[in-house]
Amino acid sequence: MKGKIFSGMRPTGALHIGHLSVIQNWVNLQDDYESYFSIVDLHALTTGYEDKLNFPELRREIALDWLSVGIDPQKSSIFMQSAVKEHAELHLLFSMFTPLSWLERVPTYKDQIQQLSLQGKDLATYGFLGYPLLQAADILVYKANVVPVGEDQLPHIELCREIARRFNHLFGTVFPEPQALVGKIPLLPGVDGRKMSKSYHNAISLAASAEEIKTRVQQMVTDPARLRKDDPGHPEVCIVHKFHQIYTPEVAEVEEKCRAGKVGCVACKRHLAENLEKLIGPFRERRAYWEEPGRVENVLEEGAQRARATASETMKEVRCIMGL
Secondary structure: OOOOEEEOOOOOOOHHHHHHHHHHHHHHHOOOOOEEEEEHHHHHHHOOOOOOOHHHHHHHHHHHHHHHOOOOOOOOEEEEHHOOOOOHHHHHHOOOOHHHOOOOOOOOHHHHHHHHHHHOOOOOOOHHHOOOHHHHHHOOOOOEEEEEOOOHHHHHHHHHHHHHHHHHHHHHOOOOOEEEEEEOOOOOOOOOEEEOOOHHHOOOOOOHHHHHHHHHHHOOOOOOOOOOOOOOOOOOHHHHHHHHHHHHOOHHHHHHHOOOOOHHHHHHHHHHHHHHHHHHHHHHHHHHHHOOOOOHHHHHHHHHHHHHHHHHHHHHHHHHHHHH
């Protein structure tokens, strides 16, 4: 094993293929690292504390998505964040010595306050200000030395490194300074060209049926200047082509035919739908296995037991070195 990794997702809704590259990256990493993948329900409360989220249903859905894509519970610990109380304890201890200025300078802090306040959300809470600190506790309670992230999360990992350094300086060396493992995460638009989101009803679910895939692809916005199927196309303005670039191996041929007017939009969409079905079909098969009663619940409980064992050892060391 090359070390430990920690990563997580908030249970705020069903996952779609915009999340797929992240989960597939985890699948590839779990063979080389001691892996902890958490459904971070406490983080969901930082922006959704008034929403009365149905956590039992949400955690089941996200776990099913992970398992269907290929996260292996024999190789990785899959668990609910709130099931491991050490996350909250370490977060509290970190909050005792973390300067407010460190939290206020995180780029996403002011950006999200501005964006979500337009939706009527009051984010003038300690929980929202302190969520990067809870994120640091999530990572460091397992002494993870690698964190797979997108580029937008790099400031959070740098804060985590600063927290580890400050703790080690004040009390003694306990924590590694984790390194970010930046994955290339393609930005997929929704079928209507907007950001892909369940709330916009423009996403392709990881559990989509063959018919649903076909319907969603048919809804995709194509080149508005192309009125007839033999008109020359402009793939750079076509939503279908953005998906072809990721999911169609012969994309160069597809693009050439489009520009030459040798393939119409209907046939191009049919080609994409077939490729997406090849991708998602195996996910549905694995999902059917994990949907059997009790299987997901057993995975989450066994994962939490393994996570608690590691986290409790870290917290024994932390309490001892802090004199608690």
